[in-house]
Amino acid sequence: MKLAAKLLEIMRVWLTKLRECLVCGVQTESEDEYCGQHQAALQNMHDSFHNWSKAYGSLSVGGFLSKLLKLRETGGSVKDVATFLTSNPERW
């Protein structure tokens, strides 16, 4: 019984390890690829991108990310996600 419990525990740890945040590596318990904080930041970025492209007429995702990275007002978690997406543009 004890061995089975141990095995189950190892499996659980192994499975949770598969769900690590792509940005910070923190284990997540949800189905998302990001932890709660970075998921919220990404969501805000998606929501704002429409406003940004409307404001500047046309704007590429790359341009949007590089502008965000330069701004003092941008939140820390948003900058983390922007840095990650700059090198992994397919994740946008």
Add this chain to the structure above:
Amino acid sequence: MVRLRTLVVCEKPSAAARVAQAIDEENIPRRLKSQGVTYFECGTRQGPVIVCSVLGHLYSVDSKGTGKRSYPIWDNSWKPKSEVKRSYSSCARWINVIESLSRHVDHFVNACDYDTEGSLIGYTVLKYACRAPLSQSSRMIFSTMTDSELKLAFKNAASGLRMPLVEAARCRHELDWLYGINLSRMLTDSVLKANAGYTTLSTGRVQGPTLRFVVEREKEIACFVPTPFWTIETQVQAQDKSYPVDYFIEKVLTLQQADQVAVECKGRLLTVREVEMRTQEQKPPYPLDLSGLQSEAFRHFGYTPARTVALAEGLYLDALISYPRTGSQKLPASIGFENILQELSTQEEYRDLASMILSRGKLWPTQGMKDDPAHPAIHPTGVTPARPLHGPEAKVYDLIIRRFLAAFTDSAIHQVQQVSLELGQHVFYMHGSVLEKSGWIDFYKPYASVVVRQLPKLDVGDKVPITDIRNQGNFTQPPSRYGPLSLLRKMEEASIGTKSTRSEIIETLYKRGYVTDSRMRATLLAMTITGLLEKYCKLIVDAGFTASLEEAMEKIQRGETTRRIVLVEAIQHLRQVMLDLVERGEALGSQLGSVISKQRLVDSSFKTPCPICGGTLRIAKNWKTGKRFIGCSQRWDKNCRFTLPLPQFGGLSILDRTCKECGFQMVQTRSKKGGRMVSCPRCYSRQHGGVTDGTATNVKRTVGKMEKEIVT
């Protein structure tokens, strides 16, 4: 006539001196001392009166005979503070003296501050130290420490101890103890079990939700995405002067539209479409309640809420102002407006202002919305300070007096003007304001200021040229971090904590390392603790739940429920929470432990790099002697032997400040008595010939010298 022997208990020694002076027939009470505790003997027509004081709470809640770290614990009792905490050992002497003074006493009077805490302080002393029967006890009720009010309060002392207030305060202490001790011990213990060393972690009924406010704001800032917008900055020329005008759309959301406005309006003439004038009345500010005073003191002098309370408390004990821990914004006529104003008119600084108000005849102050049945709004007593007031004390005193005076004056009248200018579809506004009647502003100077903006005389149809127009790119700003004052306001809004405890809770957040900086930045530890508590027992960090308990305590005060019912409900809830948390103790411990280790590493690392190899400098300990010093993290990898000495006593912390001489990060030591010493380890090492090559003898020599100097 039977002569009764009376014992009066006051909250502080200075209050006891004032009360004794007021009660004594000749205003010269006998000052006596026993075991270093001062008390007073007064002569009155009714018989001798002994006035003694306590030092705040002499009794506190403690567990009934369980170990120091065991949890959960539910059984508690009130014990002398000296038995609960070693640092309060002096309380034992005070209890002994009061106990001996209470022998052969016929009547007992509680003369502590008239609020829930004061009622409880007096009650515990009378119950446990004096063993006084309730039938022989009475309560002095007063709002200022002036002789006349204290005399009247003693003469008309209400029989009984105002038990609903006492019960509400007892319930608050017992609830705080139940939540605080169980949750804090559980957190601390889970970290210990995870082998992350001992760290005091705390949370509580009020602390948890308060910290959550800070953490939520931190998360909001971290996830903030700024959005671009443009403002149209425009200048027009009228009567040889340049004036700024505002475009009718405050924030233009697209660059194309902003460019279009600038191109279409550049160098063109604007036509005056409408000139609007109206008078605006600005009523005098309300009398101050505690949060109003804290807010004004922070705005004008930068004092934290806790500091303002301490300063106001000092002024109250000197009988200069009324009781400051009040929630009222109302001044009742019973405080004697005329007397106070007449007294103030004898003080040179306020003579003219007070005389002006007195000469008007009718004395009707502005009243605010908030009310407190126990005390009126904060006001001066009119008593001239017996000693000259200096610095912060004088500033707060001046603020209170001017605010009091301003409440008796007229509204200020402003003439507000708005000129609308147009060019096709584009509309611009020119705003101006002129002070027509200063009213209360003159009385509340320098704490009230007026912005005067005179506009040129323009009529409908006049034309004014645009001299400059440009679109200014901006970005929306993230929400600002809480400061001590804005957090205090947030707590007040959410109805958590009391007037007296809110500022202390904020100080605790700093002490525990949950927040840093004056604009409160949540640390990683705070984020983790709040995150875990949110995950495993959300109710503990839920402000709504805490507010419901506060409401229950208000009900006890009003006699609508009992302490017993509230406690039973709270214990039932807490029992379930504890069971949930204990079940997840291991997970909690490992997550908290890793964060604490990270935080410890951050706290012991310098930002200034090693001058030899560029590695990280850290506070290290010699494993043989146990002495601390600064060492390089590359000691083993690159054999870097750079070291610097550190002071060997007191709590050590690395400051953000750098040395002006050498640019090295400075360190601060804090002694147990609160003494602080800031020094630069590098400069110290240079001045005392400490060679920083890291050889054992050199380090030993420099550290030894540093210790010696600090001790002397």
